[in-house]
Amino acid sequence: MAAGTQTNDRTGALARFAGWLPGRVDTRIRVFAWMSFVAEVLIIGTGGAVRLTGSGLGCPTWPTCTAESIVNTPEMGIHGIIEFGNRTLTGLVGILAVIVVVLLWRMRRERRDLFVLAAIVLLGILAQAIVGGITVLTGLNPFIVGFHYIASVVLVCVGAAFLARMDEPGGTRRLTVPRGFAIATHVTTLVLAVTVVVGVLTTGAGPHSGDAAAARNGFDAEILEHVHSWPGYTLFALTLVLTALAWLRRYPVRRWLTALLAVEVVQIAVGLYQARNGLPELAVGVHMVLAALTAATMTVVVLRLKRASGE
Numbered sequence: 001m002a003a004g005t006q007t008n009d010r011t012g013a014l015a016r017f018a019g020w021l022p023g024r025v026d027t028r029i030r031v032f033a034w035m036s037f038v039a040e041v042l043i044i045g046t047g048g049a050v051r052l053t054g055s056g057l058g059c060p061t062w063p064t065c066t067a068e069s070i071v072n073t074p075e076m077g078i079h080g081i082i083e084f085g086n087r088t089l090t091g092l093v094g095i096l097a098v099i100v101v102v103l104l105w106r107m108r109r110e111r112r113d114l115f116v117l118a119a120i121v122l123l124g125i126l127a128q129a130i131v132g133g134i135t136v137l138t139g140l141n142p143f144i145v146g147f148h149y150i151a152s153v154v155l156v157c158v159g160a161a162f163l164a165r166m167d168e169p170g171g172t173r174r175l176t177v178p179r180g181f182a183i184a185t186h187v188t189t190l191v192l193a194v195t196v197v198v199g200v201l202t203t204g205a206g207p208h209s210g211d212a213a214a215a216r217n218g219f220d221a222e223i224l225e226h227v228h229s230w231p232g233y234t235l236f237a238l239t240l241v242l243t244a245l246a247w248l249r250r251y252p253v254r255r256w257l258t259a260l261l262a263v264e265v266v267q268i269a270v271g272l273y274q275a276r277n278g279l280p281e282l283a284v285g286v287h288m289v290l291a292a293l294t295a296a297t298m299t300v301v302v303l304r305l306k307r308a309s310g311e
Contacts, residue, residue, distance in 0.1 A: 021106040025114070025166050029103050033166060036096040036121065037159040041292055043093055044152050046086045048288045052281040056140045056210025058083030062133035090129055097122040100162075111170050117162040124155045140214035142204035149200055153292045160296035164303045173306040177251045181242070182305045185253075188238040192298050195231040196291055202228045208284060225275055232271065236264050253304040260297045267294055 058079035059065035072080030246254035
């Protein structure tokens with residue numbers, strides 16, 4: 001009888017919890033989705049701090065911080081604190097991603113788009129933790145470090161896509177702009193991707209390796225700085241044209257294109273400043289975060305090319 005009572009209690013608790021879960025996008029989902037997005041951006045900033053302060057091997061092994069300790073030890077100094085702090089933030093990002101997935105569980109069928117995006121973020125964070133471990137175990141291989149950053153930017157974009165879609169109805173979506181304009185926007189997105197990749201290669205050739213003993217990728221950093229600017233300025237020119245056209249023809253995407261243009265202007269200014277002042281650590285870190293925000297804004301622009309048709 002006691003075992004049966006316990007089973008009924010558990011079943012009742014699960015039923016009450018399932019009933020508590022939202023059946024539509026509400027304040028709970030909005031708050032935790034935004035918290036998750038902000039945390040994903042923040043971890044790019046803290047990851048940059050790890051690299052720019054030379055703390056990449058502050059915890060010299062993985063998944064523990066040392067062979068004997070899960071956490072950093074006093075003997076490891078500030079580098080151990082910075083590296084372990086970044087690892088701790090990964091746990092917070094993962095917890096927030098789990099909460100968003102759980103909150104969407106009841107509506108996983110009718111809002112399959114949101115559930116899939118939330119699941120991608122959660123699985124991506126788990127994969128990123130493993131990649132981070134490989135990064136440490138390979139002594140900060142610059143190509144793996146670069147992949148780690150690009151994957152983080154992709155997760156930020158997925159998070160931005162979730163925010164853009166959560167207040168829209170699900171179902172079929174239709175273009176709100178001419179097809180030629182949409183194609184030009186997608187080409188601009190490709191140019192942005194090239195800009196980010198070349199930027200990652202440039203950083204991998206530069207002085208900020210994360211540790212004095214870490215290898216660089218072997219490319220000429222000065223040449224790559226110039227190469228990096230080519231797609232960067234092309235991106236700005238394309239965005240400027242798209243923004244002008246969108247305002248002239250009153251396309252619904254015009255305000256987000258304006259936001260994208262503004263972020264790009266700041267990004268270019270920071271890039272010029274860091275290139276002309278010997279790559280100061282703070283400017284490089286800001287440049288890394290702005291690249292992620294640029295990609296996130298571009299994601300919203302692409303999604304705003306369409307809207308739900310109500311079908």
